[in-house]
Amino acid sequence: MNDLMRRLLSPEDDGRAFTDAVLMRAAGALHRRRAAAEGADGQAWTWLEAWARPWLIAAIVALALALALPVGRAATSGATVTPTLASDLMGTSTGTSYVLAETLGN
Amino acid sequence: MEPDAALAVQAAAGDREAFGALVERHQAAVRRLTRAVTGDAHDADDAAQDAFLSALDRIETYDASRPFGPWLMRIATNAAIDLVRRRTVRRADALDERAPSRRSSPATDAESAEIRAKLVAALAELPERQRVAVTLFDVEGYSHAEIAAVLEIPEGTVRSDVFHARRTLRVALEAFAPDRQMEGR
Numbered sequence: 294m295n296d297l298m299r300r301l302l303s304p305e306d307d308g309r310a311f312t313d314a315v316l317m318r319a320a321g322a323l324h325r326r327r328a329a330a331e332g333a334d335g336q337a338w339t340w341l342e343a344w345a346r347p348w349l350i351a352a353i354v355a356l357a358l359a360l361a362l363p364v365g366r367a368a369t370s371g372a373t374v375t376p377t378l379a380s381d382l383m384g385t386s387t388g389t390s391y392v393l394a395e396t397l398g399n
Numbered sequence: 400m401e402p403d404a405a406l407a408v409q410a411a412a413g414d415r416e417a418f419g420a421l422v423e424r425h426q427a428a429v430r431r432l433t434r435a436v437t438g439d440a441h442d443a444d445d446a447a448q449d450a451f452l453s454a455l456d457r458i459e460t461y462d463a464s465r466p467f468g469p470w471l472m473r474i475a476t477n478a479a480i481d482l483v484r485r486r487t488v489r490r491a492d493a494l495d496e497r498a499p500s501r502r503s504s505p506a507t508d509a510e511s512a513e514i515r516a517k518l519v520a521a522l523a524e525l526p527e528r529q530r531v532a533v534t535l536f537d538v539e540g541y542s543h544a545e546i547a548a549v550l551e552i553p554e555g556t557v558r559s560d561v562f563h564a565r566r567t568l569r570v571a572l573e574a575f576a577p578d579r580q581m582e583g584r
Binding site for chain 2: 311314
């Protein structure tokens with residue numbers, strides 16, 4: 294009976310025409326789905342273009358500043374080293390006495 | 400062969416080839432089921448097409464961790480029942496419009512046609528749910544549990560439906576195969 298039912302209910306064709314008919318009827322829905330999927334990607338790029346680019350620029354500027362600041366500090370600290378050393382040398386009493394003694398020939 | 404779940408994901412994104420592969424893979428089973436429910440080859444193909452379109456429409460609801468077949472069969476069952484209820488005029492001899500028997504003898508052709516007619520009539524007498532249950536069980540090889548999931552009814556009800564459907568069909572066909580074991584599984 295199972296075989297008989299299977300034979301009775303089975304389509305005689307190979308299903309290609311049926312598949313084509315379904316695909317034809319589904320063409321609109323498939324197109325909408327494709328468009329939606331592509332649209333979602335497009336929206337993502339638009340969002341990136343609208344938001345990520347300013348943030349990217351801001352990030353680059355911040356990075357540049359972050360790199361520039363230590364250089365500036367180093368330059369600033371380099372300028373203060375000499376006077377500090379000089380003043381240290383000048384401020385040393387033994388050093389001053391030695392220089393004066395040499396100068397005066399003592 | 401690409402799994403149904405992967406094809407379903409691609410079809411959800413509008414991939415025509417993937418959806419076509421799903422249709423090609425499942426069309427025979429879906430059409431058998433809709434034929435059992437509608438009793439009409441043309442109505443059955445209409446319902447089967449509706450089922451595939453409906454499946455595409457709600458493909459996001461398909462749980463990829465589960466088999467695709469039962470999910471599709473549930474949609475096909477509903478599509479076929481909906482179509483039957485929409486139709487007010489039905490062709491009683493629709494399945495007789497099918498291709499001629501593969502047997503060559505006129506006598507056996509006549510017998511085969513009579514058997515088909517009896518089976519069609521017996522199927523038509525069954526309640527829709529029993530038709531679906533016996534088709535899924537005997538033709539598609541689904542288990543009682545799977546059919547219960549498809550029809551969203553208790554497994555015991557499926558067993559009862561299959562039992563009663565088989566008994567009705569057996570009675571209808573016993574004149575043609577009195578010595579045949581029809582209980583099957």
